[in-house]
Amino acid sequence: MNKVLFSCWKGKVTDNRGKKPEEFETPEGIPEKVLNALNDESSKAVMDLDGFVIKDPDVSILDLCVDYLARTWKRSCGKCIPCRIGTRVMYDMLRDIAEGKGKKGDLETLKSLAETLKVSTKCKIGHSAPAPVIDAMSYFKDKFKEEVEGKRESGGKK
Numbered sequence: 001m002n003k004v005l006f007s008c009w010k011g012k013v014t015d016n017r018g019k020k021p022e023e024f025e026t027p028e029g030i031p032e033k034v035l036n037a038l039n040d041e042s043s044k045a046v047m048d049l050d051g052f053v054i055k056d057p058d059v060s061i062l063d064l065c066v067d068y069l070a071r072t073w074k075r076s077c078g079k080c081i082p083c084r085i086g087t088r089v090m091y092d093m094l095r096d097i098a099e100g101k102g103k104k105g106d107l108e109t110l111k112s113l114a115e116t117l118k119v120s121t122k123c124k125i126g127h128s129a130p131a132p133v134i135d136a137m138s139y140f141k142d143k144f145k146e147e148v149e150g151k152r153e154s155g156g157k158k
């Protein structure tokens with residue numbers, strides 16, 4: 001498999017940023033299915049309920065989160081409102097940000113929504129849905145901020 005630049009999977013973090021390729025550590029605990037997906041040359045990153053793995057430093061963290069939340073909202077069965085509505089609100093907010101329509105305070109609102117979902121939903125999908133996004137926002141804080149500001153300035157065209 002191509003070398004992994006960064007992974008945060010089930011709480012285990014492997015951070016190879018700033019290292020020479022020969023010094024890269026191999027991440028542990030990443031399931032076969034995810035590793036196989038990353039073997040695809042065109043695959044730059046994967047995000048799912050258990051975490052995320054970045055292979056290419058140029059991947060858009062923001063787009064990765066938007067795509068993940070779109071898929072996660074579709075997986076929400078609707079038995080509990082915080083999951084059904086919360087994942088959709090998170091998706092809408094991040095999609096708006098990616099389209100250059102983000103508002104001041106959005107990132108804080110996302111973090112607070114994530115906390116609500118963690119304690120008010122009935123199964124793993126709701127509990128875990130926000131975690132990869134919040135972790136990505138935290139571990140890639142500068143890149144995330146840079147992308148958000150870039151999208152805002154370009155009206156979402158970048």
Ligand code: SF4
Nearest residue numbers: 078079080083123126
């Ligand atoms: S948390 Fe689970 S049970 Fe509740 S809506 Fe989401 S998927 Fe359904």
